[in-house]
């Protein structure tokens with residue numbers, strides 16, 4: 001079994017829990033509350049900004065021009081955002097993407113945690129650790145979307161057809177294969193300790209993928225009375241912001 005496959009095997013219970021999570025099942029069955037969809041899109045936009053930065057840090061640690069090109073190309077695609085899936089979620093929520101983007105966003109605890117987890121590994125880790133920390137993001141979405149297609153056979157009438165077909169596409173799968181191939185290329189030259197760090201980065205990101213869906217589903221916020229997801233049209237009350245935890249439209 002390849003190193004990447006062994007990580008995927010270790011994370012299998014987490015991937016299973018992700019598939020069964022109410023947010024993912026809501027995508028599969030075409031039913032999710034609008035607030036959860038909006039919370040997801042606004043937090044995910046920030047997440048993708050961080051993800052681009054992590055690819056930039058991977059580029060700086062790349063060992064060959066081909067590896068540099070891989071990360072360079074991905075940054076270009078990511079900076080466009082994942083517009084197709086995000087537009088799909090906004091449409092179902094009954095809002096425009098522009099409306100969601102107009103509102104300042106405070107990173108919710110899980111999005112905050114996930115961003116810092118990736119940035120910390122990107123700054124301190126090897127190239128292999130960076131690949132391991134970003135890999136669940138792609139693997140979870142490809143596996144999830146393909147499993148939904150297998151189980152539910154959604155047609156173009158399905159409310160989340162665009163979301164599902166975007167992540168189940170051959171292009172997305174190809175991107176996943178590129179990353180697992182790179183990890184399997186790097187693993188044989190890594191020391192035991194580095195391999196353990198890669199495993200831990202992969203498992204933590206997998207758990208955070210679960211938590212990210214949970215954050216959107218439960219409209220997670222820092223404190224019961226503090227700021228969090230707010231309905232569109234309602235400006236957040238800046239006085240109620242906890243100044244220590246607030247990040248407004250930041251590229252963390």
Ligand SMILES: Cc1ncc(C[n+]2csc(CCO)c2C)c(N)n1
Pocket residue numbers: 044047051074078082137138141175209212
């Ligand atoms: C929390 C969160 N995790 C994963 C994805 C999906 N995703 C983000 S970047 C990327 C691949 C780009 O190379 C994929 C599949 C998401 N949108 N949000």
